[in-house]
Amino acid sequence: MNKFVYMFDQGRGDQRELLGGKGANLAEMTRIGLPVPFGFTISTEACNAYYEAGKAFSKEMEDQVLEALHNLEERTGKKLGDASNPLLVSVRSGAVHSMPGMMDTVLNLGMNDKTVEGMAKLTNNPRFAYDSYRRFIQMFSDVVLKVDGFYFEQLLEEVREEKGYESDPEMTAEDWKDVIKGYKEIVKKYTKGSFPEDPKEQLFLSISAVFDSWNNQRAVIYRRLQKIPGHLGTAVNIQSMVFGNMGDDSGTGVAFTRNPSTGEAKLYGEYLINAQGEDVVAGIRTPQPIVTLQNEMPEVYQQFVETCNLLEGHYQDMQDIEFTVERGQLFILQTRTGKRTAQAAIKIAVDLVEEQIISKKKALLRVDPDQLNQLLHRRIDESYERNALAKGLPASPGAATGQVVFDADDADRLAKEEKKVILVRPETTPDDIHGIVAAQATVTSRGGMTSHAAVVARGMGKACICGCESVSIDLKGKKFKVGETFVYEGDVITIDGSTGEIFIGEIPMIEPQLSDEFQLLLTWADEERKLGVRANADNPEDARKAVEFGAGGIGLCRTEHMFMDATRIPIVQEMILADSYEQREVALSKLLPMQQEDFEGIFEAMKGHPVTIRLLDPPLHEFLPDKEELLVEVTKLQMTNPESEELKEKEFLLRKVRQLDEFNPMLGHRGCRLGMSYPEIYVMQAKAIFYAIAKVIEKGTNVKPEIMIPLVGHVNELKEMRQLVIDAGKQIEQETGQKFDYIVGTMIEVPRAALTADQIAEEADFFSFGTNDLTQTTFGYSRDDAEGKFLQSYIENKVLPENPFTVLDQNGVGKLVETGVRLGRKTKPTLKTGICGEHGGEKQSIEFCHETGLDYVSCSPYRVPLARLAAAQAMIKHELKQSVNELQAQK
C-alpha cells in the first residue's frame, strides 16, 4: 500500500520532501504542542501520482483522504456538511520550497445552503456566517471553477453602491444573502452548471485544483527564477478552519519573531481585529502594528510572545507566523523560516550566535552570499536635504532611481531596453512578478509590510515601499498624484526603501559601508576559510577599496587600463604608430614614469600584500580610433580639405589601423604574443614595476610583487618573457643597488596551457586561471558574440544550464582547471594557484575552487565580502560532507 495521507500528528518537521514545507511545519508544530488547528496533509508523492494517472485520484488515494477526513471529524467533534455542527476546512498548497502566493488556496470549504444556517445559529452571528459563505463561493469559483473574480467584485460593488455603503462591515446578513444569490447566478452563467453543494465533491475538486496550480504560469515562472525543480510537486494541507472574524474578541495577523528588514530582535508584524487572513494580505484595510495587541488583548499577546520564543528556540531561526484569535483563543496557523533582507540575515545570524542558539559555522551558512550584493548597493547621500514627495511603509531597504511605469508588462519591456524603471501600482498580485523582477524598485499605494509586493521585493533584495496612501494612482491616465503634484509615466523618481520616502528626480547616492555585524561575520568567515580572497584592481583607489573590504592582495592588475587615461592615450598611440624601434623607445620612455607612478600608488595602498601585475594583454588596435569613424573623417576631409596636414595624418592613422585590423582579435595578436613581437613594451613595463618597488621600499613600505605573463599557450613563450623580466630586474637592481624579492608566473587561459601545465610550471612561480578567456577558448565562443546572439536562447532552452561566463562550467572549463592544477603541482608541488576570471566572485565557482585546491580567488573589490563568505561556506560544507562520509563508512 502507498501511504499518501498523513494526519498532522503523524508527521515530522524533517519530512519536507514528502509533506512540503507547510505540511512538515504543521506536523512539527503539532508535535511540539503548539495550538495548531488539526488536519492532515496529502503528500507530494500523491501529487506526482495524480499527474501520472493523468490528473486523477486513484481509489487508494481517495479512500485515504476519506479516512483522514473521518479522523479529523472525530478529533474536532464536527462533521463536514453537518448543518447542526459543520466542520469547515482550508485547502492549501505547500511545496517543498516556499513559493509565496504562487499556488492556490481554498478557505471555508464545507459551506453550503444548509451549513451556513448551522453556522449562523452556532455562532449566533448570521452576518458572519453568510459573509463566510460568500467568501467561499467567490474563492472556490475563482480557484476551482475558473470564474474570473472580477464578476464577483463587480456585483459586490453594485450592491454596496445600491445600499449606499462605504465598506463591507456595513453589509447585513440579508445583504450577504442577496450577494450569494447573485454569486450563484454568476456561476451558472459562466460554468453552465450549478455551484456544488456536496462538501465532499467540493473537497476533491479543490484538491485537484491545488495540484493543478503547481503548473500554473506564475508558479512555473517563479520556479524558473528561484531554480526550483518542476518534478518536486506540491503537497496539499487540509486543516480545520478557525475564524478571526467572529467579533471584536477575534482577529488575525502575520508576525515575524524578529524584524525582517533590519534584523532587530523585536516582534514585528501586524493584525486586523474581526477579520480573515486574506484581509491582511490583500492590503485593503490597513492593519495595526503588533505591539498594540498588548493593550487590546493582553493575555493573547503574552501567550503569543511565549509561543514565538518557543518557536525560535525550536527552529533556531527567525520565524514568519500566521495566527488567528477566535473568541479570545489563540491559534497558530503556520510558521516558516522568515524571508529577510541581507542586513537582517546578518544581524539575526550574529545575534543568534550571541544568544547561544546557534554556532558560528551555522551562522555563516545562514547568509546567502548572493544576498550581500544588497548591502554593497548605493544609498541616498546623507548630506542631501531630503524633501520627500510622499512617505509610505519602508517595506524593503535600498535606494533606487528610475522612470515611473504603472504596468508590469511595461516594466518588463523597458527593462529589456536597458531602461531603469520603478513600478508604481495600487497593489501587486502574483501576476505582476515579472514587473517586480524587471523594475529597480516597486511602490504600492495600498497594503502592509507583509503584502505581496513587500514579501517578493525583500526576497529579491529590491527596494520597495508599500501602503503609500497619499499617492493616488490613475492607472488609465498613467499618472499619480500627491497633493497638487502630478507625476506622469516616464518621469524620474528616486525612492528610499529603508525610510519609505519617494522623491522627484534623481538624487545623489553614496557607496555603502559594512555594518559591525557584517564585519564580525566576515571575521568568522576568515577564521573558517582556507581559500584566499584577492581583488582585481587597476588603480590605487580600487586597491584601497579592496583592502577595506578585506582582500588579502591583488590577484589581477590589468595594466592596459592605465594606458586608457586621456592624457596617456596620445603617447600610447605614438608608441603604436612608431615606425622604428628607436621611435618606439622614445614613446615608451615617456610612458615609463607614468606606469611607475601607478604601481607605486598600488603598492602603497596594498601595504605589503601581494600584488599580481599582468603585462599588456589586449590587441594594440584597441588603443587606436575606430576604423569606420576614421574612414568617414578621411572621406570628409578629402572632399573639403584635400591638401590639409590633418588629412595626411588621418590617412596615415587609417593605414596603421588597417594594418593592425584582425579577423578575430580575441584569438589574434594579443597577450604574450605582443610581448614576443615588441619585447620593448614588456621591458618598459617590467622596469616601471622595478623602479616602483625600489621607490616604495625606500619609503619603508613592504612590497610583494608578482609579475604575470598573459595568454601563454606554449612554454617557450613564457620562457622568453620570463627572461626578459628577470633581465630588467637585474638591470634595475644594479642601478639602484637594491635586491628585489618577486616572482614571475603566468595566466592559464587557453586550453593548451592547461594541458601542458607540467611543462609550463617549469618556468612559472605561479598560475592564475583566467577563466574569462579560458571559457571563451574552451567553448570556442567569443563572449561578446555569444552573449549578444545566442547564449540567452541556449539558457532559456536549457541547452546550457547557466551562462558559463557567470557560473564556471565545471564539467568542461573546470576539468581544464583541475588538470592545470594537477599537472602544475606534479612539476612544482608548492606551485601557487589562483583564479582571476569573473568566476572568482561567484559562490558556486568559489566552492569549486576550494574543492580543486586553489590557493585563492580574485574578484572585483565589491564582491570581496561575498567571496570571503562563500569561501568559508565551501570549507564548512566540505567538512560536513566529510563527516557524513565518515559516518557512512563506520556503518
Ligand code: PEP
Ligand atoms: C581572464 O581571461 O579570465 C582574465 C582575467 O583576463 P581578461 O578578462 O582581462 O581577458
Ligand code: MG
Ligand atoms: Mg584574459
